[in-house]
Amino acid sequence: EAGVAQSPRYKIIEKRQSVAFWCNPISGHATLYWYQQILGQGPKLLIQFQNNGVVDDSQLPKDRFSAERLKGVDSTLKIQPAKLEDSAVYLCASSLTPTSEETQYFGPGTRLLVL
Amino acid sequence: AQKITQTQPGMFVQEKEAVTLDCTYDTSDQSYGLFWYKQPSSGEMIFLIYQGSYDEQNATEGRYSLNFQKARKSANLVISASQLGDSAMYFCAMRETLYSGAGSYQLTFGKGTKLSVIP
Numbered sequence: 501e502a503g504v505a506q507s508p509r510y511k512i513i514e515k516r517q518s519v520a521f522w523c524n525p526i527s528g529h530a531t532l533y534w535y536q537q538i539l540g541q542g543p544k545l546l547i548q549f550q551n552n553g554v555v556d557d558s559q560l561p562k563d564r565f566s567a568e569r570l571k572g573v574d575s576t577l578k579i580q581p582a583k584l585e586d587s588a589v590y591l592c593a594s595s596l597t598p599t600s601e602e603t604q605y606f607g608p609g610t611r612l613l614v615l
Numbered sequence: 616a617q618k619i620t621q622t623q624p625g626m627f628v629q630e631k632e633a634v635t636l637d638c639t640y641d642t643s644d645q646s647y648g649l650f651w652y653k654q655p656s657s658g659e660m661i662f663l664i665y666q667g668s669y670d671e672q673n674a675t676e677g678r679y680s681l682n683f684q685k686a687r688k689s690a691n692l693v694i695s696a697s698q699l700g701d702s703a704m705y706f707c708a709m710r711e712t713l714y715s716g717a718g719s720y721q722l723t724f725g726k727g728t729k730l731s732v733i734p
Contacts, residue, residue: 533722542619542706542724543660556721589658603650604722606660 502526504607506592512613518580521610524573525594531555533604534567534577535591543591549575582614618642619707619725626730628697635682636692636728638707644668648710649690650722651681655703663705666690694730702732 505524513519525532530551535543546565548556552572560567564583569575579586589611593604620639628634640649651663666674666681674681682691694701708724 540726542708542726543722544724545721548721591660593660603662603665605662606652609658611658 504592504594504605506590506607506610508610509608510611510613512615513582514615515584516581518578519582519612520579521577521590521592521612523575523577523592523607525575525592526605529594529596529605530572531595531597531602532569532575533593533595534575535593535606537589537591537609539588546577579612582612584614587612587614618711618723619709621707621725621728623728624726626728628694628701628730628732630699630732630734631696633693633695634697634730636694636705636707636730638690638692638725640688640690640707640709642688642709642711644711649681649683650708650710651679651690651692652706652708652724653701653703654706654727660706664692697732699732699734702730704729 504526507522511519532549534546536546537543546560547567549569552569565579567577589609591606591609593606595602595604618641622637647668649666653661653663664674664676664679664681666683673683678695680693682693704727706724706727708722710722
């Protein structure tokens with residue numbers, strides 16, 4: 501079974517530029533998550549989708565971050581304009597259902613460096 | 616207040632020895648889940664083990680076991696017979712129920728413990 505796919509793996513941009521990340525979850529997984537992991541910290545949830553609807557985006561900086569999951573499968577996360585503090589690893593995860601005991605499976609992440 | 620506390624920023628263990636990574640949590644939920652993930656230098660978060668709040672038995676998965684003490688709100692990970700490939704960051708995480716009516720179950724992570732296995 502294929503795991504969660506993410507691209508690109510690495511991205512370097514200058515501040516105020518825009519950037520987009522792509523995620524394809526495990527086949528059949530209805531729930532998709534985007535996390536931000538700053539160096540030396542644990543991942544922090546940015547947004548959670550259930551199929552193509554947003555369940556929780558309370559920690560998403562909506563003035564610059566946006567995300568969509570139009571067909572309920574793959575998803576894109578965009579930052580526009582980027583700030584220096586956005587340098588982090590962006591992890592995508594998916595789970596079969598959003599229940600409390602359901603395991604989230606993570607992709608390899610996209611490492612973003614903003615100069 | 617932190618919901619997940621991992622007090623050991625770094626740990627060393629001799630190959631083939633056992634090691635315990637500490638994790639304490641804070642929640643007022645009655646139903647919650649506790650997870651441990653491994654993150655090698657490649658960056659991917661690898662699921663290791665899960666413990667539900669109502670599970671009476673401690674979870675085990677191969678060389679990994681979870682020492683769950685509900686009254687003390689601790690969920691320590693025990694790795695037996697350490698291997699060189701166990702060198703990585705280890706994260707404890709908790710899933711609570713967000714009573715938003717939308718079924719969100721946010722996963723909250725600790726800051727992690729860096730484990731180094733010495734040959």
